Amino acid sequence: MVPFDFTSIAAQPWFQAWQRAAADSMAAAARDPRVMRLGAGLLRSQLLWGRALQNAWQASWAPIDALADPE
Amino acid sequence: MQTHNEWRTLGLQLADTMDTLVAHGARTRLHAQAAFARLLHGKGPIDFVTGPATPYRVLEDWPLARLLNFPSAKPGAGKPLLIVASLINRYYVMDLLPELSVIALLNRRGFDVYVLDWKSPGPDGPDLGFADYVDGVIPTAAKLVAARHAAGLPAVIGYCMGGTLSVMFAARHADKLRALILLGTPVEFRLSGELYNLTDRRRFDADLLMDVLGNMPPFMMQSGFKLLNPFDAVNKLVSLVRDAGDGERVRHFVALESWLDDNVAFPGGVYREYIRALYQDDLLCKRTMRIAGTPVDLGKLVAPLLNVIALRDHICAPPASRALMPLVGSKEKEAMEFDTGHIGLTTSRRSLAELWPRIADWMEQRW
Numbered sequence: 001m002v003p004f005d006f007t008s009i010a011a012q013p014w015f016q017a018w019q020r021a022a023a024d025s026m027a028a029a030a031r032d033p034r035v036m037r038l039g040a041g042l043l044r045s046q047l048l049w050g051r052a053l054q055n056a057w058q059a060s061w062a063p064i065d066a067l068a069d070p071e
Numbered sequence: 072m073q074t075h076n077e078w079r080t081l082g083l084q085l086a087d088t089m090d091t092l093v094a095h096g097a098r099t100r101l102h103a104q105a106a107f108a109r110l111l112h113g114k115g116p117i118d119f120v121t122g123p124a125t126p127y128r129v130l131e132d133w134p135l136a137r138l139l140n141f142p143s144a145k146p147g148a149g150k151p152l153l154i155v156a157s158l159i160n161r162y163y164v165m166d167l168l169p170e171l172s173v174i175a176l177l178n179r180r181g182f183d184v185y186v187l188d189w190k191s192p193g194p195d196g197p198d199l200g201f202a203d204y205v206d207g208v209i210p211t212a213a214k215l216v217a218a219r220h221a222a223g224l225p226a227v228i229g230y231c232m233g234g235t236l237s238v239m240f241a242a243r244h245a246d247k248l249r250a251l252i253l254l255g256t257p258v259e260f261r262l263s264g265e266l267y268n269l270t271d272r273r274r275f276d277a278d279l280l281m282d283v284l285g286n287m288p289p290f291m292m293q294s295g296f297k298l299l300n301p302f303d304a305v306n307k308l309v310s311l312v313r314d315a316g317d318g319e320r321v322r323h324f325v326a327l328e329s330w331l332d333d334n335v336a337f338p339g340g341v342y343r344e345y346i347r348a349l350y351q352d353d354l355l356c357k358r359t360m361r362i363a364g365t366p367v368d369l370g371k372l373v374a375p376l377l378n379v380i381a382l383r384d385h386i387c388a389p390p391a392s393r394a395l396m397p398l399v400g401s402k403e404k405e406a407m408e409f410d411t412g413h414i415g416l417t418t419s420r421r422s423l424a425e426l427w428p429r430i431a432d433w434m435e436q437r438w
Contacts, residue, residue, distance in 0.1 A: 040274035
C-alpha cells in the first residue's frame with residue numbers, strides 16, 4: 001500500500017506550472033542588478049569587518065612576537 | 072615566532088577538516104531524505120552509495136593531489152589517458168556508479184586511465200598559483216604516466232576548470248601530451264554566462280575575499296553556483312519525492328548530490344589569479360595571460376584537440392568554449408557539441424551511451 005502518493009500532485013500540470021513560475025521568478029530576482037548590488041555590498045561589508053578584526057588580532061600579537069623574536 | 076600566523080594555519084587546517092565532515096554529513100542526509108521519500112512510496116531504503124565506484128591504485132600522493140590509476144581491462148595494452156578534474160571538485164563525477172562510470176567505460180575501451188584527484192590545499196593554499204599546477208603537478212603526472220607506457224605520451228582530458236588548466240598546460244608543455252580533450256571548458260570568460268556577471272569587477276573583490284578567508288571554502292563556492300538556479304533545491308526535492316518509487320533513479324540522485332556536496336577548497340592564490348586574470352580580465356583569449364612571468368601562447372597548443380561542448384551548459388556557456396577553436400595552433404581540431412548540461416556530460420545515461428563512445432573513437436584514432 002502506498003501511504004502517500006505524491007506523484008499525483010507533482011505530476012499535475014498546475015503544480016509543474018507553479019514550479020516553473022517560481023523558479024523563473026527566483027532566478028529573475030537573483031539576477032536583478034539591484035539585488036546583486038545589495039548582495040555584493042553585504043558581502044563586502046562583512047569581509048571588511050572580517051579583515052579589520054583579523055588586522056586587530058594580528059596587531060594584538062605584535063608585543064608578544066617582539067618579545068619572542070627580538071630581531 | 073609569529074603566533075598569529077600559527078592561528079591562521081590552524082584555522083585553514085580546521086576548515087579542511089570541516090569540509091570533509093560536511094561532505095560525509097551531506098551523504099548521510101541525502102540517504103535519510105531518500106529513505107523517507109521511499110517510505111512515502113511504501114518502499115525500503117536503497118543500499119548505501121559510497122563515493123568512487125571503480126577500484127583504483129594510488130600511484131603518487133603529492134601535497135596537492137593524488138595520482139590514481141584505473142588499469143585497462145586489457146592488461147599491458149592500455150593507451151594512457153590522464154584526467155584533470157576541476158580544482159574544486161572530486162574526480163569521481165566520472166565514476167559515480169558502476170553502471171554510470173565514464174572511467175569504467177574508458178577502461179573497457181582499452182584505455183589505462185590516470186586521474187589527478189585534487190587535495191584540499193590547507194595552509195599552503197594562499198601561496199599557490201597557476202604555476203604550481205600548470206607547470207608543476209600536471210606535467211609531472213604526464214611525464215610519470217608516459218614513462219609507464221610503451222604506448223608513449225598520454226592523452227589529457229580536462230573537465231571544466233581542469234580543462235582551462237589543461238589548455239594552459241598543453242600550450243606550455245606541448246611535448247608532454249598526445250592529444251587534448253576538453254569538456255565544458257571556458258576560455259573566453261566574458262561569454263561564460265551568469266558566473267561572469269557574478270564576478271563582475273565592479274561588485275566582486277576576489278582579493279578582499281581571499282585576504283579574509285585564505286582559501287575559498289566550498290560552501291562559498293556552492294552559494295555562487297546555487298545563485299545560478301536558486302529554486303533548484305526545491306525542484307530536486309520534489310523530483311526525489313515524486314520519483315522515489317524507482318530505486319535506480321534514487322541511487323543516481325543520491326550519488327550525484329553527494330558528489331555535489333563533496334568539494335575541496337579552492338587554493339586562495341589560484342582563486343585570485345583565476346578571477347582576476349580569467350573572469351575579470353579575460354587574458355587567456357586575449358593572448359596576454361602570463362604564468363610565473365612567462366606568456367601562455369595558445370598558438371603553441373599544437374596537440375590534436377577535441378573540444379566537447381554541452382549545449383545546455385549554465386556554468387560554461389557554449390560560446391565561451393567555442394572561442395578556443397580559432398586561437399589554437401592544432402592542425403587537427405574538432406568541436407563536438409552535445410545536447411546536455413555541464414554535469415550531464417559525464418553523468419547522464421545518454422552521454423554514456425551516445426557521447427563517450429564517440430570521444431573514445433576519436434581518441435583511439437590518435438594512436
